[in-house]
Every structure is written in C-alpha cells, then in structure tokens.
Amino acid sequence: MTEPLPLPVAAAPEHLExxxxxxxxxxxxxxxxxxxxxxxxxxxxxxxxRVVLVADDSEGVxxxxxxxxxxxxxxxxxRTELAADGSVRIVVDVPVKDAxxxxxxxxxxxxxxxxxxxxxxxxxxxxxxxxxPAGAERRVLxxxxxAEIPRIMADVRALxxxxxxxxxxxxxxxxxxxxxxxxxxxIDDKLGGKRGALDLLLGDEAPRLxxxxxxxxxxxxxxxxLVRRADQQLLGEQGLLADTQAAVKQAGALLGQARDSLxxxxxVLKEAxxxxxxxxxxxxxxxxxRADVEASLRKVDMLVNDVNRLWPLKRDPEIKLx
Amino acid sequence: xxxxxxxxxxxxxxxxxxxxxLGRALRLRWRSAWAVLNLGALVLALGLSPSTYRxxxxxxLAAQVVRAAWPLLPWFTLLAAIVSLVLTRIVLVTAxxxxxxxxxxxxxxxxxxLELIPLTAALAVALRVTLPMAAxxxxxxxxxxxxxxxSRGQDPLRGLxxxxxxxxxxxxxxxxxxxxxxxxxxxxxxxxxxxxxALERYxxxxxxxxxxxVSLVFVLKTAALALAVSVVPIGTAxxxxxxxxxxxxxxxxxxxxFLAALLVEVAGLAGNYx
Numbered sequence: 001m002t003e004p005l006p007l008p009v010a011a012a013p014e015h016l017e018x019x020x021x022x023x024x025x026x027x028x029x030x031x032x033x034x035x036x037x038x039x040x041x042x043x044x045x046x047x048x049x050r051v052v053l054v055a056d057d058s059e060g061v062x063x064x065x066x067x068x069x070x071x072x073x074x075x076x077x078x079r080t081e082l083a084a085d086g087s088v089r090i091v092v093d094v095p096v097k098d099a100x101x102x103x104x105x106x107x108x109x110x111x112x113x114x115x116x117x118x119x120x121x122x123x124x125x126x127x128x129x130x131x132x133p134a135g136a137e138r139r140v141l142x143x144x145x146x147a148e149i150p151r152i153m154a155d156v157r158a159l160x161x162x163x164x165x166x167x168x169x170x171x172x173x174x175x176x177x178x179x180x181x182x183x184x185x186x187i188d189d190k191l192g193g194k195r196g197a198l199d200l201l202l203g204d205e206a207p208r209l210x211x212x213x214x215x216x217x218x219x220x221x222x223x224x225x226l227v228r229r230a231d232q233q234l235l236g237e238q239g240l241l242a243d244t245q246a247a248v249k250q251a252g253a254l255l256g257q258a259r260d261s262l263x264x265x266x267x268v269l270k271e272a273x274x275x276x277x278x279x280x281x282x283x284x285x286x287x288x289x290r291a292d293v294e295a296s297l298r299k300v301d302m303l304v305n306d307v308n309r310l311w312p313l314k315r316d317p318e319i320k321l322x
Numbered sequence: 323x324x325x326x327x328x329x330x331x332x333x334x335x336x337x338x339x340x341x342x343x344l345g346r347a348l349r350l351r352w353r354s355a356w357a358v359l360n361l362g363a364l365v366l367a368l369g370l371s372p373s374t375y376r377x378x379x380x381x382x383l384a385a386q387v388v389r390a391a392w393p394l395l396p397w398f399t400l401l402a403a404i405v406s407l408v409l410t411r412i413v414l415v416t417a418x419x420x421x422x423x424x425x426x427x428x429x430x431x432x433x434x435x436l437e438l439i440p441l442t443a444a445l446a447v448a449l450r451v452t453l454p455m456a457a458x459x460x461x462x463x464x465x466x467x468x469x470x471x472x473s474r475g476q477d478p479l480r481g482l483x484x485x486x487x488x489x490x491x492x493x494x495x496x497x498x499x500x501x502x503x504x505x506x507x508x509x510x511x512x513x514x515x516x517x518x519x520a521l522e523r524y525x526x527x528x529x530x531x532x533x534x535x536v537s538l539v540f541v542l543k544t545a546a547l548a549l550a551v552s553v554v555p556i557g558t559a560x561x562x563x564x565x566x567x568x569x570x571x572x573x574x575x576x577x578x579x580f581l582a583a584l585l586v587e588v589a590g591l592a593g594n595y596x
Contacts, residue, residue, distance in 0.1 A: 020384035023391050023496060030499035038537060041529025064533050066526070073526055 043076060048093040049134035051075065053108050053120065055142060058088040060118030061110070067092050069122045074098035077120070090120070090140070103129035108140040350563070358557030358578070362549055365487040368480065374488070382481050386489035390451040391496050398446050402501035405442075406434055406508045414513060427513050427524070431531045434505045436594070440544040441587060443497035448551035448579055452490040453572065456555035459483065460571040463560055483556060490552025498544050536594055543590035550582035 039045065042064075055061070058080045067075035075094035083089050094102065106124040113119065120140065132138075166173045186200050199206045234240050368374050374383060410430045417426035459482065462468050468478045506528065514520035532540070558575035566574075 016388055017380070017384045019392055020387045023387060023395075023492070027492065027496045027499060030496075030503060034499065034503070037525070038529060038532045041525040041527075041532070043529065064530060066530070073523070 043093070043095065046095040046097070048075075048095050049099050050078075051092045051094055051102065051132065052135070052137040053090040053092060053110075053140040054083070054137055055088045055090060055110055055140045057142065058090065060112050061088075061090055061120070062117075065117065065120065067094065067108075067120045067122060069098075069101045069124070074101055074122070089137075092120070099134075100131055102132040103127065104132055104136075105129045106132060106138070108138050109143060110140045111143040354558075354561050354563070357561035358554060361483070361487075361557040361560065362553040364479065365484050365491075365553055366549075368484045369488045369491070374480070374484070379480050379485075382485040383488060386455075386485040387492055390447065390455075390489040390493040394446065394450050394493060394497065395500065398443065398497050399500050399504060401446075402439060402442065402497075403504050403508060405438075406501075406505040407512070409434060409438075410505075410509045410512045427509055428527055428531055430509045431506065431528060434509070435502045436531070436536065436540055437591075439501045439505060440494075440498045440540070440547055441583070443501060444494050444544075444547040444551045444583060447490055447493045447497060447548075448555065448583075451493055452486070452552050452555050453576065453579075455486040455490065456559035456575050457568065457572050459486070459556055460559035460564075460568050460575075464564060464568055464571075468560075483560065487552045487556050490556075491548045494548035494551060495544065498548075539590055539593040543586060543593070546586040546589075547583055550586055551579055554579040554582045 051067075061077060061080055063077055063079060065077045066073035067077070075092045075098065077090055078093045079091040081089045081091070101124055102122055103124045103126060105126050106122050109121045109123070111119050111121065165171060168174065183200070198209065202209055232239065236242075373379060413430050413433070414423065414426045417423045417429070459468075462482075468482075471478050471482075510520070510524050514524070555572075555575035555578075558578050559571050562571050562574045562578075564571060
C-alpha cells in the first residue's frame with residue numbers, strides 16, 4: 001500500500017498564501033520596474049526632435065548609437081537609410097531638452113576609431129546662433145583613423161626597405177661598422193703602447209708630432225719668460241713706460257720754450273713788416289727821383305742834339321740806299 | 323482521455339526492458355522527449371489559466387512556490403551579490419589598466435545581467451528545487467502512487483506536477499530578476515560610488531545594452547531556461563525509462579536538463595551575437 005499523496009486540501013496555512021503572494025508581487029514589481037527602466041533608459045518617454053545627418057558611408061553607424069556633444073550623449077541614431085542619390089541618411093532623435101545645444105551653425109562629425117566604435121559628434125561654435133530646427137538635414141564630416149593605415153603601412157614598408165638595405169651584409173653601413181671595429185681593435189692593440197690612437201692616426205709620424213709638441217711646450221715656456229721680462233722692462237719701475245713719461249714731460253717743457261721762441265719770432269716779424277713798409281715809401285720816393293733824373297737826362301739829350309746841330313763837326317745825316 | 327493519462331501511457335512504453343533495437347530505442351527516446359514537451363505545454367497552459375490560481379489549486383501552487391523560492395531567495399541574492407561584486411571589480415580594474423574603462427560597465431552588464439545571472443539562477447533552482455522535486459515525483463511514480471491517485475479520480479497533474487513545475491519556473495524568474503537588479507545596482511555603486519550624478523549616463527548605457535533585439539533574446543532565453551530546468555527534470559521523472567530505478571531516472575533528468583539548458587544558452591548566444 002502506498003502512502004497517501006499530499007494532494008490538495010481546501011485550505012492551506014494562511015502564511016503560505018501570503019508568502020506566495022508576496023513573492024509574486026515582488027516578481028511583478030521587479031519585472032515591471034525593469035521594463036520601465038529599460039524603456040526610460042532607451043528614451044521612450046522623452047519628447048524628441050529629428051535631425052538628419054547625411055554621410056557618404058554608414059560603416060560603423062548602428063541604430064541606437066549616441067550623438068555626443070562635448071562628450072555628453074544628446075541623441076540616438078534612430079534609423080539609417082540610403083537616399084536616392086546614394087548618400088546615407090542617418091536619422092537621429094534628439095530629446096527636446098537637449099536640442100538647444102544644436103545650432104544652425106553646428107558641425108557634425110563621424111569618426112571611426114581604431115579601438116572602440118564609431119562616434120558621431122556635434123560641435124556648436126557659436127551658441128548665440130538660432131537653434132537647429134526640427135527635421136533639419138546636415139552634412140556630416142567624416143574622419144577615419146583606419147583610412148590612414150594604408151598610407152602609414154606604405155611609409156613603414158619603405159622605411160623597412162631602407163633599413164634592410166642599410167643593414168644588409170654588403171651594405172655601406174656594415175662596411176663602415178666593420179672598419180670601425182677594425183679601427184677600435186687596432187686602438188685596443190695600440191693602447192698597450194705609449195701613444196695609442198695617435199700611432200694609429202699618424203703611424204711613423206707620431207714620434208715627430210710628440211717631439212713637436214714637446215718643443216712647442218718648451219717654446220711656450222720660453223715665450224712666457226720673454227713676456228715676463230718684456231713686462232718687467234716695459235712696466236717695471238725702471239721700465240720703458242716710466243722713461244716715456246719723463247720724456248713726455250720734457251717734451252712738454254720743450255714745447256713751452258718753443259712757444260716763447262715763436263712769440264719772439266712773431267715780434268721780429270712785426271718789426272720786419274714795419275721796415276718793409278718804410279722801404280715801400282722809400283721806393284715811391286725813388287720813383288719821383290727817377291722821373292726827375294729821366295727829365296734831366298732828356299734835357300741833356302736835347303742839349304746834345306742842339307750842340308750837334310749847331311756844331312760844324314756835324315755828321316752827314318744822308319741816308320744811302322743800297 | 324485526459325492529457326495526463328496519455329502521458330502515463332507513454333511512460334509505460336518507454337520504461338520497457340533494455341536490449342531494444344536501435345530504431346525502437348530511438349523511437350522510444352523520441353516519444354519520451356515528446357512527452358516531456360507535451361508536459362511543458364500542459365504546464366504552461368495551466369500556468370496561464372486563471373483556475374490554477376483559484377482554490378483548491380491555488381493551495382498546492384502557493385505551497386510549492388514558497389517551498390521553491392522562499393529559502394533560496396536570500397542565499398542566492400547574497401551569492402549573486404558577491405559574485406557580481408567580484409566580477410564587476412575585476413572587470414573595472416582590468417579595463418582601467420588597459421585604458422578602456424568606458425567599456426567596462428557595458429561589459430559588466432552584458433556579462434552579468436544578460437548571460438551569467440539567468441544561467442546561474444536556472445542552475446541554482448535546478449539543483450536546489452526542481453531536481454529534488456523530480457526525485458520526489460519519480461519515487462511516487464515508481465511506487466505507483468500517481469496511478470493510484472488517478473484511479474481514485476484525483477488529478478496528480480494539477481495537484482502535484484504542475485505546481486512543482488510552475489514553482490520552478492517562477493523561482494528562476496524571481497531569482498534572475500532579483501539578482502539582475504542587485505548586479506545593476508552594485509555595478510553602478512562600484513563604478514560611480516553613491517553619487518547620483520552618473521545615473522543618467524548609466525541609464526543610457528543600460529538602455530544601449532538592452533536594445534530591442536537583445537531584450538527580446540534575454541527574455542526568451544530566461545523563460546526558456548526556466549522552462550528547461552523546471553519541466554525537463556520533472557518530465558523525465560514522469561516519462562523517462564524507469565528500468566534503472568529512481569537513481570537512473572534522476573541522472574537521466576539531470577542530463578537532459580543540462581542538454582536543454584545548453585541548447586537554450588547556445589541559441590541565446592547565437593541570437594545575441596550572430
């Protein structure tokens with residue numbers, strides 16, 4: 001005989017039904033709250049206005065993604081569609097309370113990042129512009145980080161080719177490095193000797209250079225002594241400078257004397273000038289005297305002429321033509 | 323013929339002696355699976371009919387619901403909170419160290435709420451509630467008590483079987499809802515502290531994750547998991563091959579339940595990410 005099964009009875013303990021009701025209500029509340037929260041989170045209770053962004057490529061744009069302004073999401077992509085001219089129309093719902101961020105001068109960008117999704121961003125440069133009207137269509141600017149990759153790859157490839165050529169076994173760089181290595185090896189060898197790298201650079205000439213350097217050093221020491229002596233002679237107590245100063249003083253005195261002499265010469269010249277002036281007066285008198293003498297002589301001449309005319313011993317004044 | 327009687331006929335067939343031909347074994351297996359599906363449909367139909375929630379059938383249902391959910395709820399909530407805390411913290415710190423902290427919360431919500439919590443709730447209910455219930459029913463079946471009750475004109479389906487399956491279903495949904503809410507709250511608190519100023523952005527992120535398609539898959543997956551862990555063990559206990567005794571029936575139920583849960587999970591992943 002089997003045990004009687006716990007089949008339903010008409011009444012159950014009161015607390016059992018209460019607990020069951022409590023659990024049911026809890027589930028109902030949680031499910032309702034979750035649905036409400038998700039609907040709120042998806043913006044189902046917000047009044048929105050529509051902005052249509054026109055792009056060339058809808059790659060990476062998914063329904064539900066955000067339109068951000070300064071990093072804050074202010075809209076959601078509601079739909080993407082292909083326009084008649086082949087461009088992409090991205091329909092974005094912007095809550096009315098956030099719509100004031102969008103102005104007629106706002107710029108929209110669509111950027112594709114290497115990590116993470118595509119982002120649609122809005123920039124409003126002039127907040128004083130009139131607000132963007134509902135249903136406005138705007139061109140979206142695309143920036144694609146991935147589009148740079150092929151160019152960068154080409155550059156990198158060229159760079160790698162250059163590097164490969166540089167580092168090839170028969171490349172110039174390898175030869176140079178080889179030479180450097182041999183050089184450094186020789187330096188190492190020579191460093192055991194006295195002159196190290198100098199021997200390497202100059203070979204047999206190195207001792208002469210060292211000798212020259214020693215002589216130069218000696219010369220410099222001599223020149224130093226010379227300069228010191230010259231200094232002594234020039235600037236010392238009995239030096240040339242002191243003598244020169246004395247000579248300059250004497251020259252000053254001599255110049256004073258010369259000035260006195262010149263003043264005397266000046267006086268003499270003045271006297272000479274006075275003498276000359278007297279002489280000029282005297283020469284004027286001489287002119288008058290000469291005129292007198294000339295008059296006297298003319299009279300004598302006339303007298304002689306008269307005598308000659310009157311005198312029988314006159315000469316024949318006839319002129320004979322040849 | 324009442325549906326329950328048909329189900330028992332199938333059970334008798336499928337509990338035939340081992341050593342069958344492959345075709346017959348496959349046919350029996352298929353009929354057994356069909357019987358389980360049939361039971362699931364019956365349970366759902368009963369769950370949706372108002373008479374189930376009226377006396378006298380309300381009493382066993384209330385008793386099984388309280389039995390299934392009441393002791394499990396605090397412990398599972400605590401466990402889910404701890405696991406959520408640890409996982410959220412790990413994801414947040416790791417994402418921060420990679421400079422991807424803006425994706426951390428989204429990942430936490432996806433991994434925890436969408437994937438882990440429904441599965442964990444279903445498995446917890448299966449292990450703590452529906453498998454013991456299935457064992458109970460298997461024992462009654464093997465003792466012939468169910469047949470006796472039927473022969474006395476009682477209805478074991480409405481009085482014993484459906485309340486248990488519905489209680490399991492309900493417990494999975496309740497635990498998933500509670501743990502999901504706790505995980506969402508904990509993720510917010512761990513990421514932003516107790517400040518209310520990130521609520522709007524957090525809500526937006528959650529709304530972003532719960533797109534219509536993802537939400538639909540989430541609801542369907544949770545419901546399917548709940549059905550799988552409540553109906554499959556009980557159905558197998560009633561309609562599985564009874565040749566190996568109660569232990570064999572339990573193992574059979576466990577295996578089928580895991581298989582069903584796996585199929586549901588794979589279908590959910592395919593729906594979400596393909």
